[in-house]
Amino acid sequence: MTDPGPWHDPYGRPLVPIQSMTLAERIVQLRRAAGRLLADEDGACRWLGAGLLEWLESGRSLDAALDLRPPLGSRHTVSGLARQAMRDRALLRFANQFACDRRALEILRGERPCPPEYRDMYDLAIALGVPTGPHAVSRARRRVIGKRR
Numbered sequence: 001m002t003d004p005g006p007w008h009d010p011y012g013r014p015l016v017p018i019q020s021m022t023l024a025e026r027i028v029q030l031r032r033a034a035g036r037l038l039a040d041e042d043g044a045c046r047w048l049g050a051g052l053l054e055w056l057e058s059g060r061s062l063d064a065a066l067d068l069r070p071p072l073g074s075r076h077t078v079s080g081l082a083r084q085a086m087r088d089r090a091l092l093r094f095a096n097q098f099a100c101d102r103r104a105l106e107i108l109r110g111e112r113p114c115p116p117e118y119r120d121m122y123d124l125a126i127a128l129g130v131p132t133g134p135h136a137v138s139r140a141r142r143r144v145i146g147k148r149r
Contacts, residue, residue: 031056083128088140091130094121101137108132 009015018029030052037049048066055065063069063078070076095104097118106112107122109132114122130136 027056084143087125087128087130088144090121090125090128091137091140092144094118094125094130095137097121102134105132105134105136 014021014029018026021029034049034052034056037045037052040046040049051062051066054060055062058065061069068078091108094108095101098104098107103112107114107118108125108130131139
């Protein structure tokens with residue numbers, strides 16, 4: 001085994017916060033982590049490990065190395081999908097508080113007053129810009145749960 005250096009224990013684990021290491025030392029830690037991911041039994045871990053190693057070796061962007069780059073002209077970016085998931089969760093959390101989806105949507109559109117005990121959830125949903133169309137809740141459920149047939 002090679003000498004792990006002064007900032008590591010005999011097994012190569014860092015003894016100091018990774019953020020305080022030099023760039024070269026952080027890259028070594030990233031390679032170690034990618035190797036551990038490659039050795040994992042989970043397919044998602046192996047995919048991430050392979051993508052990290054490709055990114056480190058090729059210099060390509062990380063989203064390209066992980067094959068997460070959307071097609072040209074697509075609005076389905078990683079950050080866009082994350083924002084959509086956040087809006088969906090906020091909408092579903094709010095809608096679950098009421099007897100029916102229609103009532104929740106009427107409150108979000110301002111057609112009914114919001115009960116005070118749900119005001120925080122309402123404010124979050126409005127701040128995130130959740131959709132309020134007639135099928136918004138069912139579409140959000142489909143995106144979160146998936147199609148079940």
